[in-house]
Amino acid sequence: MDRPLADRIRPLDIEQVVGQKHLLAPGALLRRFIEKGTDANMIFYGPSGTGKTTIANIIANKTRRTLCRLNATTASLQDIKDITAEVGTLLAPGGVLLYLDEIQYFNKKQQQSLLEFMENGSVTLIASTTENPYFYVYAALLSRSTVFEFKPVTAAEVRPAVERALQIVQSDSPLPLSWEDGLPDYIAQACGGDVRKAMNAVELLYTASVPQDGSLRLTLADAEQVSQRSAMRYDKGGDAMYDIASALMKSLRGSDPDAALHYLARFLEAGDLITPCRRLLCSASEDVGMAYPQAVSIVKACVDTAMQLGLPEAQLPLAQAAVLLATAPKSNSVCTAIAAARADVRKGRTGSIPRELQNVHADTTGQERDQNYLYPHDFPGHWVRQQYLPDELAGTVYYQYGDNKTEQAAKAYWEKIKGN
Numbered sequence: 563m564d565r566p567l568a569d570r571i572r573p574l575d576i577e578q579v580v581g582q583k584h585l586l587a588p589g590a591l592l593r594r595f596i597e598k599g600t601d602a603n604m605i606f607y608g609p610s611g612t613g614k615t616t617i618a619n620i621i622a623n624k625t626r627r628t629l630c631r632l633n634a635t636t637a638s639l640q641d642i643k644d645i646t647a648e649v650g651t652l653l654a655p656g657g658v659l660l661y662l663d664e665i666q667y668f669n670k671k672q673q674q675s676l677l678e679f680m681e682n683g684s685v686t687l688i689a690s691t692t693e694n695p696y697f698y699v700y701a702a703l704l705s706r707s708t709v710f711e712f713k714p715v716t717a718a719e720v721r722p723a724v725e726r727a728l729q730i731v732q733s734d735s736p737l738p739l740s741w742e743d744g745l746p747d748y749i750a751q752a753c754g755g756d757v758r759k760a761m762n763a764v765e766l767l768y769t770a771s772v773p774q775d776g777s778l779r780l781t782l783a784d785a786e787q788v789s790q791r792s793a794m795r796y797d798k799g800g801d802a803m804y805d806i807a808s809a810l811m812k813s814l815r816g817s818d819p820d821a822a823l824h825y826l827a828r829f830l831e832a833g834d835l836i837t838p839c840r841r842l843l844c845s846a847s848e849d850v851g852m853a854y855p856q857a858v859s860i861v862k863a864c865v866d867t868a869m870q871l872g873l874p875e876a877q878l879p880l881a882q883a884a885v886l887l888a889t890a891p892k893s894n895s896v897c898t899a900i901a902a903a904r905a906d907v908r909k910g911r912t913g914s915i916p917r918e919l920q921n922v923h924a925d926t927t928g929q930e931r932d933q934n935y936l937y938p939h940d941f942p943g944h945w946v947r948q949q950y951l952p953d954e955l956a957g958t959v960y961y962q963y964g965d966n967k968t969e970q971a972a973k974a975y976w977e978k979i980k981g982n
Contacts, residue, residue, distance in 0.1 A: 720755070
């Protein structure tokens with residue numbers, strides 16, 4: 563095979579594209595752009611292997627403009643100048659269609675160099691990125707472009723592509739080629755929504771196959787070796803990391819231990835201990851809080867133990883912490899209370915600290931002034947009625963007792979002491 567299988571099987575029209583029905587279904591905006599040959603600046607955002615380059619190629623084939631390709635990981639500012647210099651010449655009389663892959667690696671100056679030509683329409687930009695463009699693409703360039711988000715492809719959508727790939731290598735093979743039952747399904751599932759990975763897996767299986775009795779057979783055992791861990795998307799500091807962190811936190815808050823363990827496992831497989839430890843520690847106060855105050859110390863002990871052990875043993879204390887938090891009673895009373903207090907401070911609702919609460923000061927004569935502070939431990943129940951908030955905030959309530967057993971017990975205790 564002269565070309566990589568993933569390139570040979572690349573679709574040439576919309577109907578052959580795998581997945582992305584939300585973008586390519588009849589009547590969808592991107593499909594209308596393609597069918598009408600609209601010269602619109604576009605940014606394709608999504609995971610690798612989901613069809614961004616394929617769609618860009620289909621658009622390029624329908625345009626009369628000169629197609630230029632750049633990869634931002636290797637391109638320079640001079641490369642952009644060379645391309646824009648061709649505009650209006652015999653090399654690009656109708657303008658340039660620039661396909662810029664991995665645009666997130668272009669700095670601000672490189673991105674800005676395209677603006678003038680995008681503005682007058684001499685350059686049509688189709689850029690792709692695996693990172694959130696609203697974080698990595700210059701705002702002025704974004705305002706001139708339409709962003710289309712590509713989704714991971716489902717296993718059911720990948721399977722027909724895997725079957726086509728197997729048929730191609732079968733026709734290329736000089737020996738009879740077959741494969742075990744379930745092989746297409748396994749590869750489709752193991753690729754994690756990345757069609758390119760699935761194609762590469764088929765190609766590797768074929769290349770590594772050993773003739774037996776004058777024929778070749780692709781096995782599930784080999785497929786497991788080729789595809790191991792490929793289903794997981796993870797890029798430290800990228801969107802995938804933050805998505806998994808968010809899912810872990812929300813699963814803990816939603817009291818789903820199975821989902822919490824699943825997302826924790828993704829971090830562990832990626833070798834990332836720091837991110838899940840931060841999420842677990844945060845959840846102990848944000849989501850469990852006063853419903854089970856001891857959760858903070860237990861989770862902290864689990865995190866410390868995990869960091870001392872390292873992987874793979876760290877999985878045990880972290881799993882213990884995740885199960886504890888997911889199954890613990892929940893209360894966000896601490897979260898809402900401090901948020902309300904900080905909101906008042908930001909609004910300037912502070913006021914002077916009551917004289918009774920201030921530090922002991924001396925007047926101009928050097929004599930200490932009387933504060934009239936009432937020491938609670940000198941009174942029954944270690945409490946005495948006294949104003950602690952500034953006058954401007956007197957009577958303000960930030961903390962509301964949660965409806966769990968622990969906080970209701972505390973509420974009943976103080977109601978009895980305070981005589982409310």
